[in-house]
Amino acid sequence: MSAWIDRIVHDFPVDLSHFWIACDPDDLLLDERILLSLRERGFEVLPFEDSIAFRTEYEERYRAAWDRGEDGSAKALILQLNGSDVNVLPWDYIRDGRQVRLGLADLFPKLSYSVIRRIGSEYHEALFAAHNRHGTHPLGESATKDFILTHIFRISPYLLNRPEDFWREVLRLHYRGSGLPDLLADHVSAILSETTLVDLPVAELLSSKSYMVRVVQDAWERFLGQYGVHSSRSSDAEPTEAFSAIAVPFEHPDVRMIVDTMFLEGTLQPVTIKGSPIGIPDWAKVGLISDPNALADLVRDGVTRISGELPSIDSSHRDWGDLARRLGEVIFRFHSLNASLADTVLKQVRQLQHEADERLKAWILNHFADLPSLPAAKAPVMVHHVPRFLALRRNAGEDRIALLVFDGLAMDQWIQIREYLTERVPGFAVEDGACFAWLPTLTSVSRQALFSGLKPREFAGSISTTSQEPLLWERFWQENGLRKPEIYYQKSLKRNAQLTELEDAISHPATKVAGIVVDMVDEIVHGAMLGKRGIAGQISAWCDTGFVEELFLMLARHGYQIYLTADHGNVEAEGIGRLNQGVVSEVRGERVRTYRSDALAESVPEGIDGFRFDIAGLPSDFLPLYAGTRGAFVPKGDQIVAHGGISVEEVIVPFVKITIKRST
Structure with a gap:
């Protein structure tokens, strides 16, 4: 300890x-x-x-x-x-x-309380050790900021005088998943305002990974332009973007090493070209796709790197969120390969998924009970934290908020949609995050928790249906100060023809919060015949209808802050045998069954690969039995895409903030 x-x-x-x-x-x-x-x-x-x-x-x-x-x-x-x-x-x-x-003031008597209370709890342990070892006398606000930067983030802003030094630290911070808190980023920006870096958006680059990625991606494409390489992204870029002239010193070895990793893991997207440009350095080819085999190599290298860095039983929920995003990037790329190339890396991808799921299962058995109680002020940890987080954002000045719940959307499928929108919507930007679905990962459990802000045991009477969602959503916001006419809810949205009616509702001046269920992905999943690869193709066709693009643009036009999440994801599973129990099981999902008593739950025939995991947040008479690993309660050998169980792709879902900067 x-x-x-x-x-x-x-x-x-x-x-x-x-x-x-x-x-x-x-x-x-x-x-x-x-x-x-x-x-x-x-x-x-x-x-x-x-x-x-x-x-x-x-x-x-x-x-x-x-x-x-x-x-x-x-x-x-x-x-x-x-x-x-x-x-x-x-x-x-x-x-x-x-x-x-x-209280922090008592535990850190030599540091400024006004500073340390704005530093995330994930840094308290290291800060406590540094305070006890190096805190010799009381420090004021500025000195406390320098103390934290030095001992926790290993940064001395007074030494960042050259572009290569600054970019090395920016990339290092975000690669480790620890961008600076806004308070410290502003402090570094103020110090660097008197150096040659004065024209850089220092605070944004240090604090926001998504902003940093957009800047580096844009700079990479302009860097390749020096060698006659141009991408569709660069040709469509919005000229009014503030970062359009920012240069990154890619040639510097320290910068190059981290950028290389970002391409391998999918954080940065390589540029597709034809042929081999003359004169381009060999090290830069990791950011190019000159033939289909190059993308397969990226998938293979990404799998290798992630496999060696899987979270352990002692990891935090943040580590698992980072893993889910990295894994999602690799799966998205894997599904982008043609069938013959996909076969060459299929075994490695499946092995990575299996190892990640087994580790997550062990972690959940030890840690899931703690997740519902974690604070949601900075970001929701679980889906039932989302309404509370949005209420805090309204209190912070976000007057109109739209919550888009893409029912059944797995992380890899969100990345597919994100990349589509990034290429087609000028000014599109994302603050990527992740949160945990409720277990079992069923719509009636997790989506109700999402809209109500409650644990499932608190809506036990409707846990098997979603019919109470509009009332639960309305009740939450009324308890947080809104009137009924200011609250909107709509489900089953998926086609262009429905957007006119939606716009009539959200454009009304009285509307302050909109909860919108987009269920096309879930509909595709439940009808899937060709696995998640086939689902990726159908999602691509759906995006090509313009629905998703117009939905986001419409919300932005009417002044909404847009947040997107999902109630659960989906996973490819294999049949382990049916459970023919008649009405014994309350909910008969393909990845989970639920029972109303221990006696009924113990009636499962021997030989079925399943396990019990009871959670305090569920009703006492709602007992899940989960199919093991990537199994499903369908005929042995059948291949399906389903949800309800415990896997990275089902449990950890996107939670993202989307902004669209409109041209002036």
């Missing part, structure tokens, strides 16, 4: 009390490593967000058992209060609970 984790859990002695109240204004307990450590000691942490919901769960899962002398769901429960005033709690909680106070 690290010194940081030990310092936090030290305040909670084992067996001292059943019920604890943690005044935790900085959400220190809501870190997955802290939550896991506490759970291993017999504690569960439950944030106090809604008095009625907390009371229900507290009485049902904990207090009743303790009154009977039993452990219940856990030996002890910690009520996590995001504040310092316990008087907001019911009196019996204050009477019964043992109180503990936690």
